[in-house]
Amino acid sequence: MSAQYSYQDVAEHNTKKDLFLVIHDKVYDCTKFVDEHPGGEEVILDVAGQDATEAFEDVGHSDEARESLIPLLVGELKRQPGDPVPKTTTTNSPSVSSSTTGGGFGLYSVVAIGGLIAYFAYQYLQAKEANQAQAA
Numbered sequence: 001m002s003a004q005y006s007y008q009d010v011a012e013h014n015t016k017k018d019l020f021l022v023i024h025d026k027v028y029d030c031t032k033f034v035d036e037h038p039g040g041e042e043v044i045l046d047v048a049g050q051d052a053t054e055a056f057e058d059v060g061h062s063d064e065a066r067e068s069l070i071p072l073l074v075g076e077l078k079r080q081p082g083d084p085v086p087k088t089t090t091t092n093s094p095s096v097s098s099s100t101t102g103g104g105f106g107l108y109s110v111v112a113i114g115g116l117i118a119y120f121a122y123q124y125l126q127a128k129e130a131n132q133a134q135a136a
């Protein structure tokens with residue numbers, strides 16, 4: 001029962017009493033949710049009837065927030081040429097810096113890469129020397 005909506009269809013539902021929005025090309029009916037939104041109703045009303053992917057992702061919503069989208073789903077967006085496209089297509093939340101996980105890995109990779117460079121430099125010099133010996 002996956003209904004298809006054009007961007008125009010979604011744009012018609014742009015009031016607090018009838019509110020659709022698009023996130024990652026899925027259409028959500030947020031009419032009931034707008035009052036419950038922990039981030040306030042203003043921000044939802046700002047993107048009513050529009051593609052809210054960028055706004056949604058910029059906030060870095062939790063997995064719980066993503067799950068609360070599921071019951072609101074009403075269909076899919078059928079994008080047509082000329083329709084607005086969200087700037088962000090990432091679904092990942094900002095990655096946690098590896099330095100917070102101990103910092104050992106960073107050092108390890110520097111040593112490993114340094115070792116590789118030294119190895120190839122050595123091979124290169126050996127080959128060059130062999131060439132020179134041959135030429136002489």
Ligand code: HEM
Pocket residue numbers: 028030033037038039040043044047052055056059060061062063064065066068069072
């Ligand atoms: C139907 C779509 C949305 C759902 C289900 C949703 C859900 C949630 C939930 C559960 C939270 C609590 C914090 C968390 O768990 O991440 C939250 C916070 C928030 N949301 Fe949304 N949200 C939606 C759309 C939006 C949009 C379009 C914006 C636009 C900017 C927005 C802005 C915010 C802000 C500013 C907060 C507060 C963050 C904080 O106080 O740390 N949300 N939202």
